[in-house]
Amino acid sequence: MSDAAQQAASAAQALQEAATAAGRAPSVHNTQPWRWVSVPQALELWADRSRQLHVADPDGRLLTISCGAALQHACLALRAAGWEPAVHRLPDPAHPNLLAQVTVTGHHNPAAQERRLMQATEQRHTDRRPSAEQAPPAQSIELIRQAAVAEGANLHPLSGDGLDDLAVAAARANEIGLADPDQREEMGYWIGGRRAAWTGVPDDVVPEREPHTDVPGRDFGRRGTLAVGEGHSRADVYMILFMPGDGPKDWLRAGEALSACWLKATDLGIAVLPLSSVVEVPATREVLHRMLAGVGQPMLVLRFGMADPDQPPIAQTPRLPGERVVREGRFPKP
Ligand SMILES: Cc1cc2nc3c(=O)[nH]c(=O)nc-3n(C[C@H](O)[C@H](O)[C@H](O)COP(=O)(O)O)c2cc1C
Structure with a gap:
C-alpha cells in the first residue's frame, strides 16, 4: 500500500473510532438520536427522528442539541488521537437530517488538556x-x-x-x-x-x-x-x-x-x-x-x-453498541 493510501486508511479508521467514542455523549432522556455514516474519507452525522421526543420536543431542538454533543465528542476523540478534524455543519439543504460532515485535514499534536477532556468523556454523567x-x-x-x-x-x-x-x-x-x-x-x-x-x-x-x-x-x-x-x-x-x-x-x-x-x-x-x-x-x-x-x-x-464527596459514585447510563450507531454507506432518507 502506498503512503497516501495508508494515510487515508488510518484516517478512515480514526473517523470510525471517533464515531464510536461519541456514543458516550449525553442526550435528552438518553435517546441517543444520532447515527453516523462512514463514507469515503468522511463521517456523516444524521439525526435519527425515530428517537425524537415528538411530544416534548416537536421542533427537534433537544434532539439536535444532543447530536451536537455527540459531534463535539467525536471531534475531541479525533484530536486526542492525533487528527485535525474539519466540520461542515448542515451541508445539504435537501437533507436537513444530515447534520454534519466530519473530515480530517491532517495530523494534530494532542495537547495534555485534550487528553484529559477525552478521559472526562468516560467519567461524565x-x-x-x-x-x-x-x-x-x-x-x-x-x-x-x-x-x-x-x-x-x-x-x-x-x-x-x-x-x-x-x-x-x-x-x-x-x-x-x-x-x-x-x-x-x-x-x-x-x-x-x-x-x-x-x-x-x-x-x-x-x-x-x-x-x-x-x-x-x-x-x-x-x-x-x-x-x-x-x-x-x-x-x-x-x-x-x-x-x-x-x-x-x-x-x-x-x-x-x-x-x-x-x-x-x-x-x-x-x-x-x-x-x-x-x-x-x-x-x-x-x-x-x-x-x-x-x-x-x-x-x-x-x-x-x-459533587458531594459523601455520596457514592453514580451508575452509568446504558449506550447503544457501536455497530448499531455507526455504519457504512448512506443513512436511509426519511
Ligand atoms: C439536551 C439535553 C437535555 C437534557 N435534559 C435533562 C433534564 O431536563 N433533566 C434531567 O434530569 N436530565 C436531562 N438531561 C440529561 C440526560 O438525561 C442524560 O444525559 C442521559 O440520560 C444520559 O446520561 P448521562 O448524562 O449520565 O450519560 C439532558 C441531556 C441533554 C443532552
Whole structure:
C-alpha cells in the first residue's frame, strides 16, 4: 500500500473510532438520536427522528442539541488521537437530517488538556442529587463559560430574582408536562426500569424522592431508586446556555458547547445537571428569553455544583453498541 493510501486508511479508521467514542455523549432522556455514516474519507452525522421526543420536543431542538454533543465528542476523540478534524455543519439543504460532515485535514499534536477532556468523556454523567454545600469556585465557572464561548455559545448566570423566577418556571414546566397524557406516555417509554435495550434513563439514576434543591429538577412522573440524602444544595450556580439565534445550526452548536463545558466541568470536579423542561414549554422558554434581555435565545438551563464527596459514585447510563450507531454507506432518507 502506498503512503497516501495508508494515510487515508488510518484516517478512515480514526473517523470510525471517533464515531464510536461519541456514543458516550449525553442526550435528552438518553435517546441517543444520532447515527453516523462512514463514507469515503468522511463521517456523516444524521439525526435519527425515530428517537425524537415528538411530544416534548416537536421542533427537534433537544434532539439536535444532543447530536451536537455527540459531534463535539467525536471531534475531541479525533484530536486526542492525533487528527485535525474539519466540520461542515448542515451541508445539504435537501437533507436537513444530515447534520454534519466530519473530515480530517491532517495530523494534530494532542495537547495534555485534550487528553484529559477525552478521559472526562468516560467519567461524565448526569447527577440529579443535591450537590455539596460549598459553592463551585468562580474561576472554575469562568473556565466552563469560556469552553462554551469557544463553541460559539454563552452562559448567562442567574441570581436573586432571576433564580426565583427560574424556580417558578421550572415548577410550572414540570406541571404542564405532567398534565399532558401524551407527554406522560412518552416519558414512560424512555424513563425507568432496567433499560435492557441500551437507551433511556434507568431507575438507578432517577431520584427515589424529590431532592432538596433551590430550583426543581425535571419531574419524571415516577420514583427511581437513586438515594438523594437529606442535603440541600444552596450554593449551586444556574446558568442559561444561549445562542444568537434559534435555528437548527444554533441548536447543533449549542450541543457542541454543552458537551465542551460539561467535559470541562467534569475535569474540574463540578457536577452538571441540564434542565430542559423549561425550554420545552413555550411559555417558560419565553420567561428565559426575557431574562436574557435580548442578548440571545435560550437553549438549556444548566446547574453546576460541587459533587458531594459523601455520596457514592453514580451508575452509568446504558449506550447503544457501536455497530448499531455507526455504519457504512448512506443513512436511509426519511
Ligand atoms: C439536551 C439535553 C437535555 C437534557 N435534559 C435533562 C433534564 O431536563 N433533566 C434531567 O434530569 N436530565 C436531562 N438531561 C440529561 C440526560 O438525561 C442524560 O444525559 C442521559 O440520560 C444520559 O446520561 P448521562 O448524562 O449520565 O450519560 C439532558 C441531556 C441533554 C443532552
